[in-house]
Amino acid sequence: MPDPSDTDPLTIRHFILYEALLKTPVFEGFKNLCKAVGDDVIKYSEYDFWYYRFLSGKRDFHYDRSNDAKPIEFSDLPSVVLNKIVENLDVKNRFNLRKVSHSLRQAIDQQKMNLELIEIEIQHNSVSIGIDNFLNEYFGDFMKDAENDWRILLKSLRNVKEFRVEIDASFEPFFNKSIDKIRTSEVYISTARSKEALEILEFFEPEILTHVEMKSRTSGNIDFLFEMEQFKKAQYMSIDDLGTTDFAYIDRFFHFKGFDITLPAIRAEDLLKIRDAMVKFAEFHTCYLFFNAEYDQDEIGEELGAELNDRSYVLKVPAAQPNTFVEVIIDSEFVLFSKIF
Amino acid sequence: MSSTEQGTSSAAPAEPTTAPESAAAPEVPESFYYVHGKDKVVHKVSAGALQHSALIHGMISNLGYTEEQAKANPFPFENIDGDILQMVVDWCNQHKGKPTPPEDTNLPKQKEKLFDLVLAVNYLEIKELLTYCCKQVAMMVKGKSPEEIREIWMIPTDAEDEAAEKEAKKRAGKEAAGETAAAAGDAK
Incomplete structure (x- = not known):
């Protein structure tokens, strides 16, 4: 329980001066004060007023605020201003603000x-x-x-x-x-x-x-x-x-820039069809094929006349677009088609 | 074309019609206007600086005042405190004819002053300054919990709001009943 003299307005102002001299961030200083002398001793607006007054070098502890005009409250701000304030807050802060009041909830939900x-x-x-x-x-x-x-x-x-x-x-x-x-x-x-x-x-x-x-x-x-x-x-x-994608649908994929699919099984003629589509369509750049059924990489590679390079078979043909090639890599796990410029 | 520009161009010597468009425009004397706030302190501000305020710019575009007329008829902004109007005038002068920077760190941090400035700037329709001010207001509650925001901006909870509204209605009802009773008394 704080001593009554601690909650005397003049004493409180000295406490505020102390925080202002330390340049404690305004809300942090307010919290410090509430913790020390109680939550109901001073309203934030009052603290804010004195804090910035002291910070600007004015030390008139006896300044009488009763003649000052009634300060503008947040609720006096027009909705156009409210909307602009909300615009500056990220989603986390907006979620917090939504919980504050009905009017803020409305302002946020509109944006x-x-x-x-x-x-x-x-x-x-x-x-x-x-x-x-x-x-x-x-x-x-x-x-x-x-x-x-x-x-x-x-x-x-x-x-x-x-x-x-x-x-x-x-x-x-x-x-x-x-x-x-x-x-x-x-x-x-x-x-x-x-x-x-x-x-x-x-x-x-x-x-x-x-x-x-x-x-x-x-x-x-x-x-x-x-x-x-x-x-x-x-x-x-x-x-x-x-x-698994049924190869019967393969034509529907040729508008893509790229796709990755799993086919039931590998067939050399299917690979050639995809290769030819990549040769033809300028936008079609990449394709990964996986297969449910296991396959013999050497058999497929040789059937396509691809060259063995390290552990993969590689087939390279010119594309319809100038200075562009289509490369097919037949790996033991997948087949990769890519356009090389 | 604004009346100010018309006024100055008619006073300026006629330009040769063959002059290339890219040639530097002749130096024309700047026109000034006068504004005052609640404290009646008159501020002399150039038309260039006042362009930031859509409200004042709109007003002066239609007036066609001479320097003497402008001096004799300062724009009264009785709803704006003198120190707030001073801040606005300073800002307009500092940013006259310049592109505004992405942010402004010189705005008041004190809540009441900032709210005063926000209202004044919104009224005067100074778009960029309003953007900075609103950003500064938003910064006050960044990272704060809903309870802390309520404390900082002094926003009552919905329950408190409803209670206050009920109370106001009750009071209005009582007053109306009182008036009816008084009217009935008068009729007698």
């Missing part, structure tokens, strides 16, 4: 943000949401908070460069009909089953999406993917860990 990265990991007993360089983890009773924060985040999102989704439990509370199409250029999706990855992919705006990487722990039928707008509009597709 759409452009972010670098959003990550969500949904487990049975926990959820983690990462936004740029800030990560929030939710367990047990706080799972509802995760749903709420997620809803707010998506509502206030304009664009995000990269979006990562890792799902091991029901995603319905986080990805459902109530959310608008997410605007990102790169998405990475990891799920237990391939069907879930395709369901998640549908939540992304196809007009913006260029780079898609998906994987699942169990491989399933992915034919539905080839009908999706997100597939048709993308430029890069990595699905070798998602499921």
Whole structure:
């Protein structure tokens, strides 16, 4: 319990002077004072006034504020100013500010943000949401908070460069009909089953999406993917860990700049078809093929007339574009097609 | 074209029409205007510096004042404290005709002063300075918890807000009832 003389306004001002002389950051000094003499002794605004007054060299401890005009409060600031203030805060600070009051919540929810990265990991007993360089983890009773924060985040999102989704439990509370199409250029999706990855992919705006990487722990039928707008509009597709691609669909991949897929088995004629597509299409630059069935690397290499170079067979042909080549590397684990300039 | 420019160009000697456009413009005398705040202290400010304020710029564009007229009719900003107007005028002078830097570290850090400045700058429509001020206000709460933000900006909780609103309504209701009773008394 502080001595009553410690809470006398004049004494308090001397305490403030002490913090000002030490140049203690203003809020830190205020906290120090509250800790020493009690929380209700002085309001922050009062502390702030005297602190900066002393800092500017004025030492008039008996200055009478009663004749000063009523100070402007935060609530006096017009909404245009409020919006501009919010613009200067990153997502973590905006989340804190949302919890302060109804009017701030409104100001924040009106503003759409452009972010670098959003990550969500949904487990049975926990959820983690990462936004740029800030990560929030939710367990047990706080799972509802995760749903709420997620809803707010998506509502206030304009664009995000990269979006990562890792799902091991029901995603319905986080990805459902109530959310608008997410605007990102790169998405990475990891799920237990391939069907879930395709369901998640549908939540992304196809007009913006260029780079898609998906994987699942169990491989399933992915034919539905080839009908999706997100597939048709993308430029890069990595699905070798998602499921097996039927070679009958291969023509649908030739608009990509690159793709990684798993085929049921290797066939020399299939490799030649992909090579010829890369020769023809200027934008098609890279392709990794993996195979479910094991294969004889020497047999395929020789069938294609490729040269053995170290431990891989290499086939190089000129592309349709000047000074450009298509190189096919037949490794024991994969086949890589790349354009060389 | 603003009336100030019209005024000066008519006073300037006629330029030869063959002069290349890239030639340096002739030095024209700068026009000045006068402003005062709540304390009635008059500040003389060049039209160039005042261009930062969309509000004042709009006002002077339509006036076509001569130097004498401008001096005799300072713009009164009774809602702005003298020291705040001084800060604004200084800022406009310092940034006259210059590209504004990405940030300004010379703004007041004291909350009340900063809020006063924000309101004045918003009113005077000085876009860049408003951006700096809002950034500075945002810095006050960066890294602070919701409770700390409430403390710094003196924001009541929603519950306190609702209680205050209820109280105000109750009071208004009582006053209205009092007025009705008084009116009824008068009628009698």
